[in-house]
Amino acid sequence: MSSWTCDGVPKDGKQYPGVSPHTPQTNTGPDCIICGLPKEAMEPSQGEKQKPGKTVMAGSSGSGSPSWLIPGIIAVIIIILGGGLAAFFLLKENDQSINTPTPSPLPTETTPTPTTGESVSRGDKLFLQSTPNKQAGADAFAQENWPGAVTAYATAVQGDANDPESRIYWQNAQAKQAGNPLTIAVAVPTTSSPDSAAEILRGVAKYQTEYNQSSASGRLLEVAIIDSSDPTTAPNVAQEIINTPDILGIVGYGIDPGSQAALQQYENAGVAVLSPLTSSFQDSTLKTIPINEKEDELLVNYLQAVGKTLTQYAAQQQPSPNIAIFYNSDSGYSQQLQQEIINSLPEVQGNLIEQIDISSPDFDANSAVTNLQNSGANVGILALSQNKVSQAVEIAKANENNGSPLLLMGGDELYNADILVQGGDAIAGIILAVPWSFSPTDDFAQDALQSWKGRVSWRTATAYDATKALVETVSKNPDRTMIFQALSNGITLSDSTTDFNLFNEVPLVKAVQGNEGPKGSNYQFDPLK
Known part of the structure; x- marks a missing residue:
């Protein structure tokens, strides 16, 4: 089309x-x-x-109840991996933040930009932060000096246990050295949103490690990283991948026009992609769907659940809540969440007091909050994209100084270390809806805490599940046509980290005081009891 x-x-x-x-x-x-x-x-x-x-x-869709889809990288990811959820991303002791990439809608169709192979790496190029040991690994990898690459990347991993790129390339070098690897790719916004990309890659690297440690076939898993930051290059990068037959499947991409064009190309070529726009989950079955099957789209179904969860919680705290919505009109994610919140208000007898576009040049947080107080609002929902964290903090600080503070709530794109660091006491008590949250009793969370020396986020968990689903399919039938057919027919998932039925009521987290948040903050996000 x-x-x-x-x-x-x-x-x-x-x-x-x-x-x-x-x-x-x-x-x-x-x-x-x-x-x-x-x-x-x-x-x-x-x-x-x-x-x-x-x-x-x-x-x-006109076809009964929606299917709840795999989130995020499947980002964003997340989902919104790569921008969609949405998008398929880390709260930890270091200063890494957790941002979900949300591409702004493109006003006109873009012309594909030629690429030179610089957007794909198996270990010969670095996309995230560089160190001398990582660069030595990349140089050795580019020269097909597998023992040298293994040694250099192993040293890089020891130097920074929290860096997933080093860990992926270290295992790639081992897979190359062993010969005949199984290869998949992951598309993440390494340039435009490196922190989000790192969170997704942690989930991918974790499963790659587990698979390679227990591979019964002797074929180790290799992961190519695709930088999906530039929508104008996405179609040409997709063609590069299509022309590289040993890459058997892909995890990632977002909802921007470039990603959509790339996904359509993969579909036409019979290459399987687990992305927010091409994956559905129902009755324990994960399957890929044609990109034009709108009724099964992840983002809409997920944000419907977010809107319902937020308004229901607001009604529990404030019967017949008077709700104000802050949104930014330059983001499709924000506008969709804004609409889903409005759609859910009648179910909780909620009242829409005002919709405030923070992208407006004359937006002023102090004036906005004061006006809302005068209008009788008691709940403020921040339906904002991740690049509006500073404005969210401004709203929180204005609200803190308000005589009758609003109950502040928001979506997963504000699940971000920056908001904890910049917000200080002003963000105490803010409620966010996220697909998965760190819990001391969760086995995956505890294992990841040991692996990465810090907390991980829902983006890491969902990326792990998406990678596992793809690799299990690839390892059974390492042939593009058979993989595409198997995922089109649907595969049964078991033992997933994410409870995929949770989108009927998305889990809530609350900013509370604690010492397990990011460096520079006295707050952390904990599950709401």
């Missing part, structure tokens, strides 16, 4: 309840990824004819 642009204003004269104008968004599927309008809504005299008397609900 060719690309088309939606601005949230129907052009076909039909009514679409719940849809509002938004920044122009380029789409490749049948529906707008921001508001859910079908392509024909933008065509005054074209498109399919709607049945008489039927009102179109934006984003509705």
Whole structure:
């Protein structure tokens, strides 16, 4: 399907309840990824004819209850790995932050930018922070000096146990040295959001380590890292991967137009990708779906659950809550979450007091909070993308000085070390909805704590599960066609870190005082009891 642009204003004269104008968004599927309008809504005299008397609900599948999908990298990831959730990402003793990449909608179709192979690495190039030992490993890898690469990368891992790139490349060098590796790829935004990428890669590296330590076939797992930061290069990078037949499958990508174009290419070529837009999960079965099957899209279903969870908690604290929504109109994620919160208000007898676009040039946190107090608001939901952490902190600080502070809540993109460090006491008590949270009683959390010498986040957990699902399929039938077919038919998952049914009620975390948060903060996010 060719690309088309939606601005949230129907052009076909039909009514679409719940849809509002938004920044122009380029789409490749049948529906707008921001508001859910079908392509024909933008065509005054074209498109399919709607049945008489039927009102179109934006984003509705019309096929019963939604399937809850694997989050995130499957980011973001997460999900939003790579930007979507959403996106398929670490709160720890060091100063690493946990940011989910959320690409801004592109106003016009972009022209693919030629690539030179610099966006893919198995160990010959470094995408995250460099050290002398890592660079020595990359140099040796590029020269196919496998023993030298193994030694250098092993030293790099010993020097920084929290760096997943070194660990992945160290194991890649061992796989190359052993010969005939099984190879997959992971697409993460290493340039645009290195902290988020690192969180995802920790989950990938953890499963790679486990697999290689117990491989019955003798074939070790190799992971190629794709930098998915630039949407204009995504189609050409995808073609590079398609033309590299030993890469048997991919985890990652987001919801931006570049990712969508890449995903369509992989689908056409029969290369399996576990991403937010091409994966569904129901009744213990994970399967890949055509990118144009909008009714099974991760982001919409997930954010519906987030909206319901946040408003339900607000109603528990404040019966018939008076809710104000802070959002940023330059983010599709933010606008979608804003809409899902609005959609969920009637179920809790909630009242929408005001919607505040923090992207507006005249936005002022102090004035906004004061006005909300005067308007009777008692809950403020921060439906913001990860690049708006500083504005979220401004709102929290203004709220702290308010005579009647709002109950502040938000989504997973604010699950971020920066908000704990910058917010100080002002963010005490903020409630966030996230797919998975660190718990002292969780085996995966405790094992990851030992592996990475610090806490990990839900992005790491979901990336681990996605990698496990793909590799288990790849190891049974290491053939692209058979892998694509197996995942299209669906595979049964067992022993996953993530409870995939949790999206009926997304877990909540709360910022509380503690010494297990990021360096520079006296706060940490703990599960809400």
